[in-house]
Amino acid sequence: MNKRCFTFLLTGILINVSIFGQFMPGDIGFQSKEFEIFKKNKVKTQTQFMMDEDSVTTRVSVSEFTENGWLFRNTFDNSERGYEEETIDTMKDEYTYFPDGRIRIITMYGYDLYPMTYGFEYDKKNKLNAAIFASAEAREYSYAYDKSGNIIKRIGKSARFEVDAEGNFLDKMVMVETDYSTYTWDAKNRLAEESFNMNEEFYNKMFYAYNDKDQLIEMRVYYDTATDAIPAFSTKYYYLDNGLPKNTITVEDGFRVEYYFEYGFY
Numbered sequence: 001m002n003k004r005c006f007t008f009l010l011t012g013i014l015i016n017v018s019i020f021g022q023f024m025p026g027d028i029g030f031q032s033k034e035f036e037i038f039k040k041n042k043v044k045t046q047t048q049f050m051m052d053e054d055s056v057t058t059r060v061s062v063s064e065f066t067e068n069g070w071l072f073r074n075t076f077d078n079s080e081r082g083y084e085e086e087t088i089d090t091m092k093d094e095y096t097y098f099p100d101g102r103i104r105i106i107t108m109y110g111y112d113l114y115p116m117t118y119g120f121e122y123d124k125k126n127k128l129n130a131a132i133f134a135s136a137e138a139r140e141y142s143y144a145y146d147k148s149g150n151i152i153k154r155i156g157k158s159a160r161f162e163v164d165a166e167g168n169f170l171d172k173m174v175m176v177e178t179d180y181s182t183y184t185w186d187a188k189n190r191l192a193e194e195s196f197n198m199n200e201e202f203y204n205k206m207f208y209a210y211n212d213k214d215q216l217i218e219m220r221v222y223y224d225t226a227t228d229a230i231p232a233f234s235t236k237y238y239y240l241d242n243g244l245p246k247n248t249i250t251v252e253d254g255f256r257v258e259y260y261f262e263y264g265f266y
Contacts, residue, residue, distance in 0.1 A: 022216045022237075022245075025071060025095055025103040026118060026131075028151050028183055029191030029208070032101045037243040039069025045264035046245075053256055060259065067266055071095055076110075102126065112136060140175060150185045190214065204232075215239055 023030035038046075046063040064073045076091040091110035098104050106118040116135040123129045127149065133139040137158055144153040157175040164170055184193040188210075195205045202225060209218040217238075220231040233252030240246045247260035 023191075025097075026106050026120070028154065028181075028194065030103075035069035035071070035101070037069070038065050038071075039067070041242050041244055041263075042067070042266040043069070043244065043263055044266045047262045047264075049260050049262070051258045051260065070097060070101065100126075139178075146185070148185070148189060150183070150189060152183050152185075154181045154183075156180060186210075188214070213243070215243075 022034050043065050045065070048060045048063070049057050050060050051057045059077050061074055061076045063071055064075075065071055072095050074093045092108075094107045094109070095103065096105045096107075102122065103120050105120070108116045108118070112135060114135075116133070119132045119134070120128060121130040121132070127145065128143055128151070130143075131141040133141070139156055139158050141157075142155050143151050144155075146152045155177060156179040158178045159173050160176045161169040162172040162174045179196065179198040181194055181196045183191060186192040190210055191208055193205065193207050196203045203223075205222045205225065207220045207222075208216060211217050215237070218234065218236050220234045222229050223232045224230075233250055235248050235250040237248050238246045244263065245261050247258055250257050250259075
């Protein structure tokens with residue numbers, strides 16, 4: 001695998017946890033207390049840079065925060081996402097919240113011809129009970145919980161045309177289960193493991209490790225379920241003394257890529 005393909009692979013799979021150094025709003029492992037460190041340090045912007053093995057540095061994204069520490073926009077450098085700047089709109093994710101900080105809508109621009117939206121619905125106890133992903137292929141998600149209130153399964157369904165007994169497509173659209181994820185939590189209710197399956201086939205599994213400050217310090221990704229399997233790649237996370245993410249280092253097949261962060265403040 002060449003370095004450039006490796007970079008694109010990492011960007012696509014790891015972007016959810018590489019910006020904060022922990023999880024993003026809308027991720028299963030995200031907890032709203034992660035915003036507190038950004039509020040405490042009065043962070044206005046977080047700029048993410050990538051340094052490859054040849055010490056070549058490129059800017060990857062800029063994240064913007066409200067004064068109460070809530071992330072409201074990520075803007076990506078298109079060239080680092082595998083797109084030419086002149087052929088597609090700027091890629092950015094925008095976040096809106098309910099007054100108590102629960103994620104409400106994520107709107108994604110520049111990934112397709114039209115914006116994509118990811119909406120979240122909650123029950124009367126403020127537990128997430130559904131998520132709707134609106135794009136060229138509509139998706140909806142439902143959730144199952146354990147006794148501690150942690151999500152242990154997410155089931156994804158996609159819109160498909162109904163098929164008759166002879167295999168002919170009908171005009172009616174139905175939601176068909178296409179994927180599911182399972183989640184395991186540690187004794188401190190931190191996400192410890194997740195597994196993703198698509199079309200009834202195993203896709204990948206991720207393991208997470210934390211320090212005594214509840215900071216994510218390592219993620220390992222596997223494409224093999226064998227007990228002696230070697231991680232396809234792994235990422236380690238490092239922090240500044242004030243608790244803000246400092247940098248991450250990802251290794252795959254001997255290749256090493258570092259992401260580091262710079263901050264602007266209110």
